[in-house]
Amino acid sequence: MSYRWDFTPVVTNAPLLAEGLVNTLKVTGVSLACGLVLGLALALMRLSRHRLASWPAGFVIEVFRTTPPLVQLFWFFFALPLIVGVEMTPFLAACVTFSIQSAAFFAEVFRAGIQSIERGQWDAARAIGMTHGQALQRIILPQAVKRMIPAFMERAIELMKTTTLVATIAYADLLFAANEVSQKSFRPLETYTVVALIYFFVIFLASQFARLLELRLARSGESTVH
Amino acid sequence: MTLLRVVGLTKKFGPHAVLRGIDLDVQPGERLAILGASGSGKSTLLRCLNFMEMPDSGTVMLDDKVVGRRESELVRVRQRIGMVFQQFNLFPHMTAIGNVMEGLRTVRRFPKAEARARAGKELARVGLADKAETYPAHLSGGQKQRVAIARALAMDPELLLFDEPTSALDPELVGEVLNVIRALAEEGRTMLLVTHELGFAYHVATRVIFLADGTIHEQGTPDEVLKHPTKERTRAFLARHKEFSL
Amino acid sequence: MRWDFASVFTNTDALLVGAIGTLHIFVICLVLGLSLGLVVGLGRYARTPWFRWPATAFVEFFRNTPVLVQILWFYFALPMLLPFEISPLAAASLGISLNSAAFSAEIYRGGIQSIEPGQWDGARALGMSWGQAMRRIILPQALKRMTPALTNRAIEIFKMSTLASAVAYVELLQQGKLIASLNYNPIEAYTTVAVIFFVFLWPMVQFTYLLERRLRRSE
Numbered sequence: 001m002s003y004r005w006d007f008t009p010v011v012t013n014a015p016l017l018a019e020g021l022v023n024t025l026k027v028t029g030v031s032l033a034c035g036l037v038l039g040l041a042l043a044l045m046r047l048s049r050h051r052l053a054s055w056p057a058g059f060v061i062e063v064f065r066t067t068p069p070l071v072q073l074f075w076f077f078f079a080l081p082l083i084v085g086v087e088m089t090p091f092l093a094a095c096v097t098f099s100i101q102s103a104a105f106f107a108e109v110f111r112a113g114i115q116s117i118e119r120g121q122w123d124a125a126r127a128i129g130m131t132h133g134q135a136l137q138r139i140i141l142p143q144a145v146k147r148m149i150p151a152f153m154e155r156a157i158e159l160m161k162t163t164t165l166v167a168t169i170a171y172a173d174l175l176f177a178a179n180e181v182s183q184k185s186f187r188p189l190e191t192y193t194v195v196a197l198i199y200f201f202v203i204f205l206a207s208q209f210a211r212l213l214e215l216r217l218a219r220s221g222e223s224t225v226h
Numbered sequence: 227m228t229l230l231r232v233v234g235l236t237k238k239f240g241p242h243a244v245l246r247g248i249d250l251d252v253q254p255g256e257r258l259a260i261l262g263a264s265g266s267g268k269s270t271l272l273r274c275l276n277f278m279e280m281p282d283s284g285t286v287m288l289d290d291k292v293v294g295r296r297e298s299e300l301v302r303v304r305q306r307i308g309m310v311f312q313q314f315n316l317f318p319h320m321t322a323i324g325n326v327m328e329g330l331r332t333v334r335r336f337p338k339a340e341a342r343a344r345a346g347k348e349l350a351r352v353g354l355a356d357k358a359e360t361y362p363a364h365l366s367g368g369q370k371q372r373v374a375i376a377r378a379l380a381m382d383p384e385l386l387l388f389d390e391p392t393s394a395l396d397p398e399l400v401g402e403v404l405n406v407i408r409a410l411a412e413e414g415r416t417m418l419l420v421t422h423e424l425g426f427a428y429h430v431a432t433r434v435i436f437l438a439d440g441t442i443h444e445q446g447t448p449d450e451v452l453k454h455p456t457k458e459r460t461r462a463f464l465a466r467h468k469e470f471s472l
Numbered sequence: 473m474r475w476d477f478a479s480v481f482t483n484t485d486a487l488l489v490g491a492i493g494t495l496h497i498f499v500i501c502l503v504l505g506l507s508l509g510l511v512v513g514l515g516r517y518a519r520t521p522w523f524r525w526p527a528t529a530f531v532e533f534f535r536n537t538p539v540l541v542q543i544l545w546f547y548f549a550l551p552m553l554l555p556f557e558i559s560p561l562a563a564a565s566l567g568i569s570l571n572s573a574a575f576s577a578e579i580y581r582g583g584i585q586s587i588e589p590g591q592w593d594g595a596r597a598l599g600m601s602w603g604q605a606m607r608r609i610i611l612p613q614a615l616k617r618m619t620p621a622l623t624n625r626a627i628e629i630f631k632m633s634t635l636a637s638a639v640a641y642v643e644l645l646q647q648g649k650l651i652a653s654l655n656y657n658p659i660e661a662y663t664t665v666a667v668i669f670f671v672f673l674w675p676m677v678q679f680t681y682l683l684e685r686r687l688r689r690s691e
Binding site for chain 3 (some may be wrong): 003062063070071072074078083162191192199200
């Protein structure tokens with residue numbers, strides 16, 4: 001093989017790539033936090049007996065689960081600003097899209113978790129005079145959340161992979177930084193290989209952590225909900 | 227004053243009528259044993275009294291006041307009526323004392339120290355003071371049910387509902403739970419007890435009710451119903467439970 | 473603001489070309505991904521480490537890197553090592569297929585593992601070889617349990633096909649971009665594209681729900 005590998009440009013541009021990685025983690029973190037809160041709200045609406053609450057929640061969940069994330073991102077970045085008349089930065093568009101998108105997935109995890117708690121727990125909570133909200137907060141959710149942790153971890157890892165899409169709307173995440181370095185240095189092979197390995201390293205670590213957590217939860221006698 | 231009065235209570239599950247018009251008065255200090263074949267509506271009747279199930283029609287009165295259907299009202303009524311379940315339904319993420327404190331803390335808004343002191347007293351009453359910090363997963367069935375009884379007692383209920391409290395227990399563990407219930411009876415507490423332990427019902431109850439097809443088929447003193455039943459179906463039911471010793 | 477879908481509908485041909493492009497890459501990746509996944513999944517079962525280790529490494533690597541990174545690697549990086557260019561379709565298909573192979577390999581593995589050991593015993597007692605037992609006894613039963621997970625994978629592949637637009641492969645989203653930039657109507661263009669995807673995917677999703685329910689009932 002005649003190709004001569006040269007990693008020098010990648011090394012000299014390491015700060016750019018590091019900044020990209022930080023931005024990737026930033027989008028992931030913000031979307032994860034917002035997605036969890038919003039996901040719980042969607043799940044509770046979906047489980048509500050009032051159709052005025054359950055139908056819109058079901059609609060949002062279905063739409064965001066059955067359209068491609070990249071289409072959603074383009075819609076929020078290019079179309080939404082014209083409708084509501086605000087300026088949209090790539091960061092904001094990414095956070096909004098991925099928050100709602102992960103909320104749609106988290107909502108189903110929450111719902112499955114809540115429904116997996118035996119009816120007797122609701123009975124016992126109501127029998128000592130708790131309201132629906134008190135029972136949910138004190139008795140049902142603490143048990144459900146523990147069962148949902150593996151599914152949450154899996155979703156969080158998926159989310160980190162999905163955030164690479166923001167590179168297509170020119171947000172300076174790790175993948176976008178790779179693109180820049182490769183164009184500047186004419187060294188796409190080295191740059192993309194290194195960046196692929198960085199992603200692999202970070203995501204692999206997260207997966208291993210999730211696996212470990214799942215093992216520990218399984219040993220403590222709590223079952224897993226998917 | 228009548229503590230609990232039920233008039234014309236009915237309940238359907240889908241097309242199946244489980245309760246077809248129940249009338250019942252309970253005076254303070256009474257202990258009712260409710261008997262009947264499986265599917266006769268015993269548990270449903272009990273669950274309608276504290277509105278774990280919503281009756282389809284009829285009224286439930288507490289101290290001669292009709293109980294409405296708003297959540298705030300149901301919550302208040304449930305605090306006055308304690309319930310013990312067949313499957314215990316302890317909260318697995320809380321210790322024994324945590325289970326007993328939960329109602330005091332969340333519903334009654336007791337300060338923590340006060341709730342803990344009170345819960346400790348209730349655990350001692352059921353003989354489990356030494357298991358206060360144990361999680362339900364590490365308790366035997368009989369111990370779980372005693373914690374569940376302490377949890378109900380902590381709310382100072384005026385009426386206790388027992389829904390087959392020993393049916394899920396291994397035979398050797400039944401005795402410890404019945405002993406706790408007997409002690410409560412001796413204190414003069416008002417209680418409704420759905421059970422298959424006919425011997426226990428005979429000795430502890432002040433009145434026995436036999437349910438069949440969602441109605442009260444026969445009722446009277448334990449002696450009348452259990453030893454000298456007048457109705458054919460009551461006799462047939464008792465014949466199938468011959469093993470009980472009076 | 474006024475919605476004006478007329479400017480989108482005058483470009484129906486462009487959308488049609490895009491839809492064909494989407495279906496084209498979807499079918500390629502579906503066939504390649506699911507069949508390669510079976511090979512890798514069985515490889516993780518092999519007794520010789522010569523198959524087992526590479527299969528495991530393959531699964532771990534492709535499950536733990538983003539598809540878009542893989543596509544860009546195949547498009548921009550790989551040609552440096554090859555004497556020829558790589559087309560957008562080839563790069564995108566490679567990325568999506570290998571990623572789907574890694575995920576479906578785990579589905580096959582889980583499905584095969586879920587079959588009771590008694591079935592292997594029964595097959596071997598009849599004198600079947602490992603391959604015969606796998607083909608005649610184990611896989612037919614395992615496939616039934618795997619169908620919901622596999623149709624879910626198919627849905628994911630369909631959604632992933634939009635990533636091909638990043639290397640300018642002509643599919644629906646790419647055509648949406650084109651229409652939006654030519655007519656200055658991003659709202660209508662992207663909304664239409666989103667609706668088209670929803671129309672394609674919704675029946676697939678409902679079908680998967682149906683399979684899941686049926687499987688749960690039969691177990």
